[in-house]
Amino acid sequence: MSVRIGIGMFGWPFGPSGPEMLWDWVDQAESSDVDSVWLTDRIVSSKLNLEPIVALSFIAARTKRMLIGTSVLALPLRNPTILAKELATLDYLSDGRMLPAIGLGTEQELEYEACGVRRKDRASRTDEMLIIMRKLWTGQHISFNGEHFKLNRVCIKPTPVRPELPPLWIGGRSSAALRRVAKLGDGWLASRVMPEDIVLGKKMIEETAKTFGRTVDYDHYGVILNCCLADTRADAIKLSKPYLIHDKARTNLNTPFLDAIGTTDDVIDVIDKFVAAGATKFVMRPTCPPDRMFEQLSLLTNRIIPNYHT
Numbered sequence: 001m002s003v004r005i006g007i008g009m010f011g012w013p014f015g016p017s018g019p020e021m022l023w024d025w026v027d028q029a030e031s032s033d034v035d036s037v038w039l040t041d042r043i044v045s046s047k048l049n050l051e052p053i054v055a056l057s058f059i060a061a062r063t064k065r066m067l068i069g070t071s072v073l074a075l076p077l078r079n080p081t082i083l084a085k086e087l088a089t090l091d092y093l094s095d096g097r098m099l100p101a102i103g104l105g106t107e108q109e110l111e112y113e114a115c116g117v118r119r120k121d122r123a124s125r126t127d128e129m130l131i132i133m134r135k136l137w138t139g140q141h142i143s144f145n146g147e148h149f150k151l152n153r154v155c156i157k158p159t160p161v162r163p164e165l166p167p168l169w170i171g172g173r174s175s176a177a178l179r180r181v182a183k184l185g186d187g188w189l190a191s192r193v194m195p196e197d198i199v200l201g202k203k204m205i206e207e208t209a210k211t212f213g214r215t216v217d218y219d220h221y222g223v224i225l226n227c228c229l230a231d232t233r234a235d236a237i238k239l240s241k242p243y244l245i246h247d248k249a250r251t252n253l254n255t256p257f258l259d260a261i262g263t264t265d266d267v268i269d270v271i272d273k274f275v276a277a278g279a280t281k282f283v284m285r286p287t288c289p290p291d292r293m294f295e296q297l298s299l300l301t302n303r304i305i306p307n308y309h310t
Contacts (some may be wrong), residue, residue: 001219001278003271003308006036007297008042008071008224008283013243015290025293029066030242031303033309036067036099038224038283041074044111053086053307062095067097071224071283072171072189074105076122077115080129080149084136085156087166096161101189101222102126103171123149123176130168130184137165167220173197175204182208187220189281192257198223198277222281223274225260228288229299233262260284264303271304 007029014021029037037059039052056068068090075083091098104122105111111121126303128146135142139159160166160208167186170177181188182205190198202221209216228240240261258274260267271282284304286296 001275003275003280003282003283004035005067005271005300005305006067007034007300008040008285010040010285011042012050013286013288013290013293017290019245021290021293022156023062025297026062028294029062029301031086032297033305034066034297034301035062035074036069036283038069038071038099038101040071042106043074043077044108044114053083053090056098057090057093060090060097067095067099069099069169069283071191072101072103072169072233074111075102076117076125077112078129080132081136081151081154081156084133087133088137088156088158088160091160091162091166092158096166098160098166099169100166101169101171101187102130104177106212106251124148125179127180127184133304134165134168142219168218169222173201177266178204179208181205181216182214183212183214187216187222187281189222189224189283190279191224193223194258195273195277197257198274198279205207218278220285221279222284223272223279224285225258225270226287227260227267227284227296227300228286228302229262229264229296230264233266235303236262238267239289239292243289259287259288264299267304268307271308272279289292292294 012298033208039055041052044195052070060068087098087100104126109119125148128149132144136156137160141153141155143153169187169189170181170185171189178201188205205216214275228236230236230239258270284300286293288296
């Protein structure tokens with residue numbers, strides 16, 4: 001089993017700095033053993049958030065090795081034909097490095113309204129979009145007649161580089177989300193979870209996939225983790241705490257989840273627990289002050305990744 005560790009970015013973690021800081025951070029990751037770089041999707045926001053498809057195109061042009069992914073893309077806010085074209089183009093120009101992970105989006109009615117979408121339609125729109133995008137990526141003329149979308153002998157080019165098409169990973173941990181992975185997805189990228197959630201979720205996906213005559217590869221299970229390293233656990237908690245306040249899920253005692261915050265041994269222990277539960281892909285989000293982003297990336301690449309590098 002190969003464990004792959006990438007880095008993720010929630011919002012804009014570089015403070016008042018401009019794009020140069022992001023490019024330097026990406027350059028540092030590209031020169032290391034970091035597997036991939038991932039960007040979160042927030043269209044409506046009073047804070048700086050990069051649109052992931054556009055930003056990943058710049059990152060793809062600056063890199064040659066790392067995979068590029070979305071963690072996760074709010075699928076129902078977009079048009080499937082345009083998005084399929086954008087992702088296929090990015091995959092083509094990056095030589096097959098695109099990893100689109102998708103989800104339903106936020107709970108904010110405001111964001112759906114601003115994008116011309118009814119929030120109550122998000123699940124059914126997502127299911128139709130997954131089907132449409134896969135069909136369009138074959139390069140064939142396809143037709144589709146659904147509740148939300150209609151296509152009449154539509155074809156797009158370029159097609160993705162890989163003949164098996166880009167793997168579509170799906171976020172979420174509800175029963176509906178897990179069923180969507182089993183029926184329409186190629187992998188599961190979970191966030192705000194405990195190792196036991198991975199065990200139960202993986203079991204449900206595997207069993208449900210069988211009912212659809214499908215399988216999900218055993219190594220297509222991933223976790224997004226907030227990450228902060230320091231010489232002591234107390235120092236790591238102090239460093240990361242101000243940057244975890246935005247996470248409303250922490251106020252809900254019914255949804256506990258595990259962070260990778262602490263010493264090197266603490267972070268390795270957290271990752272090992274998820275590996276034992278069945279996860280092999282990790283998106284580590286440095287949770288720290290802007291001026292510590294490079295230090296945290298160095299600690300991750302020098303102290304953590306070597307334990308899993310094969």
